[in-house]
Amino acid sequence: MVKAGSNLSISRISLLIAGGMALLLLGFSFYRHAWMGFETPTEAIPSQIFSPHNQAVDLISSVLKGDPELAKLRKLPRPMTEEITTVQKKVPSKLVASELQVLIAMIGRDVGGQLPRILKNIERLGDRFARAHVLLVENDSTDNTREFFNAWAAEYSSKRASTSASTANLTSFSAATGKKNLQTLAVARNKYLDALSLPQYAEVDYIIAVDTDMCCSWEVTRMVKVINGALPTSGITWHTLLSNGVCGWLIRENEQFREVDPSVPRALPLYCDYFAFKGIKGESYSMANRLYFMPDRCELGPAESSRDQLQCTLIGGQPGYEVNAGFGGMAMYRADLFRTADGVEGCRHNTHLGGCEHNSLNECIRTNKKGRLFVMTGLIVNWGGCSEAQGPKWCSQGNLLD
Numbered sequence: 001m002v003k004a005g006s007n008l009s010i011s012r013i014s015l016l017i018a019g020g021m022a023l024l025l026l027g028f029s030f031y032r033h034a035w036m037g038f039e040t041p042t043e044a045i046p047s048q049i050f051s052p053h054n055q056a057v058d059l060i061s062s063v064l065k066g067d068p069e070l071a072k073l074r075k076l077p078r079p080m081t082e083e084i085t086t087v088q089k090k091v092p093s094k095l096v097a098s099e100l101q102v103l104i105a106m107i108g109r110d111v112g113g114q115l116p117r118i119l120k121n122i123e124r125l126g127d128r129f130a131r132a133h134v135l136l137v138e139n140d141s142t143d144n145t146r147e148f149f150n151a152w153a154a155e156y157s158s159k160r161a162s163t164s165a166s167t168a169n170l171t172s173f174s175a176a177t178g179k180k181n182l183q184t185l186a187v188a189r190n191k192y193l194d195a196l197s198l199p200q201y202a203e204v205d206y207i208i209a210v211d212t213d214m215c216c217s218w219e220v221t222r223m224v225k226v227i228n229g230a231l232p233t234s235g236i237t238w239h240t241l242l243s244n245g246v247c248g249w250l251i252r253e254n255e256q257f258r259e260v261d262p263s264v265p266r267a268l269p270l271y272c273d274y275f276a277f278k279g280i281k282g283e284s285y286s287m288a289n290r291l292y293f294m295p296d297r298c299e300l301g302p303a304e305s306s307r308d309q310l311q312c313t314l315i316g317g318q319p320g321y322e323v324n325a326g327f328g329g330m331a332m333y334r335a336d337l338f339r340t341a342d343g344v345e346g347c348r349h350n351t352h353l354g355g356c357e358h359n360s361l362n363e364c365i366r367t368n369k370k371g372r373l374f375v376m377t378g379l380i381v382n383w384g385g386c387s388e389a390q391g392p393k394w395c396s397q398g399n400l401l402d
Contacts, residue, residue: 101131103204105192108212112144117215134168137191186349186357193338211329216385216395226378229316239371244293245328247272247383268292268301276358278325296378320374325362329381
C-alpha cells in the first residue's frame with residue numbers, strides 16, 4: 001500500500017508539471033501572436049542572435065529537452081549593462097572642492113612685478129582643494145619673473161610636502177618672435193594643457209587657468225561656494241566655468257555712470273573680456289553694448305539689449321549664463337576635455353588662426369567634446385589692480401580679509 005501510494009503521488013506530481021508546462025507554452029504562444037500582431041508566422045530567428053525574445057525561446061526549448069544548461073546563470077543583455085555603466089560614469093564622484101586635485105596654470109612674460117599678488121591669490125584658492133599644483137609657463141622674460149617664481153615655488157611645495165603634496169613648477173620656452181602676439185599666447189597656453197599628460201598630473205580633475213594681471217584680492221569663499229554648487233552636475237550640465245571678469249564697478253545716476261568701490265550697494269560690475277566673449281547665439285559685445293553680470297543673481301543690470309540672447313541657468317543654485325566662448329581672466333575646465341578619450345583628441349588652442357586664442361579652444365570643447373560653457377556671475381575676478389594707481393581704485397578693501 002505504501003509503495004502504491006508513492007507511485008500515485010509521483011504520477012500526480014508529473015501531471016502537475018506537465019500541466020504547468022502546457023500553460024507556460026500556451027502563454028508563450030499567446031504572447032508570440034500578440035507580439036507579432038497575429039500575422040502569419042515567419043521564419044524563426046536564429047537563436048544565436050541575442051535578444052530578450054530569443055532568450056525566452058531558448059529557455060522554453062531547454063525545459064522541454066531537459067537541457068543541463070538550464071542550471072547555468074543567464075547574463076543580462078550586454079547592451080543594457082554598457083548603457084548603465086555609461087550613465088554611471090557621467091555621475092561625478094567628487095562633489096566638493098576639498099576632494100579635488102587641480103592644476104592652476106598661468107602664462108606670463110616679464111610679470112615679476114605682478115607675481116607677488118597673483119600668487120598670493122592662487123595660494124589662498126589652492127588651499128581649498130585636496131591638492132593644487134601650480135604651473136607657470138613663461139617665455140623670454142628679461143626681469144625677475146623666473147627667479148621670483150622659482151623661489152616661491154620651492155617654498156610652496158615644501159610647506160605642503162607632508163600634507164597635500166601640492167607642487168609648483170616653471171616651464172620656459174623661447175617664442176619665435178620677441179614681441180607678444182596672439183599666436184605666442186596660444187602656444188604658451190597649450191603647454192600647460194600638454195602638461196596634463198605628465199605623470200605628476202595624471203590624477204588632476206580640473207585645470208584652472210588664470211591671467212597674471214589680476215592683482216586685486218580674490219573673494220575665495222565666494223568662488224568655492226560657486227564651485228561646490230556646480231560640482232554635482234559637472235560633465236552633465238556643464239564642462240567649463242568661466243569667471244565674471246570685471247574692470248571697474250559703476251553706479252548709474254541721472255543716466256550717467258560713475259565709478260565706485262565694489263563694496264557700494266548695487267554697484268554694477270563692468271564685464272570687460274569682450275575679446276573672448278561670444279553669446280550662446282554667437283553674438284558679440286563691446287563697451288558700446290556692455291554687459292553687467294550681477295553677482296550671485298540672474299540679473300544683467302541695465303544691459304536690457306542682452307536679455308533676449310542671454311538666458312540665466314541655476315547650476316546647483318548658482319546663476320550662470322551659457323555662452324559659446326569666453327574667459328574673463330579665470331576659467332575652470334574639466335581636465336578630460338584636454339585628454340584623448342574614446343578616439344577623440346583632447347582640445348587645444350589653435351596656433352594658426354589668429355584672433356582670440358580662447359575662441360578656438362572653446363569651439364573645440366563645444367564641438368568635439370560636446371561640452372557646455374557658463375559664465376558664473378558669482379565667480380568674480382577684478383582685472384588690473386597691479387599698479388599703485390589701480391589698486392585703491394578697483395580693489396575693494398572689503399574682500400582683503402576673505
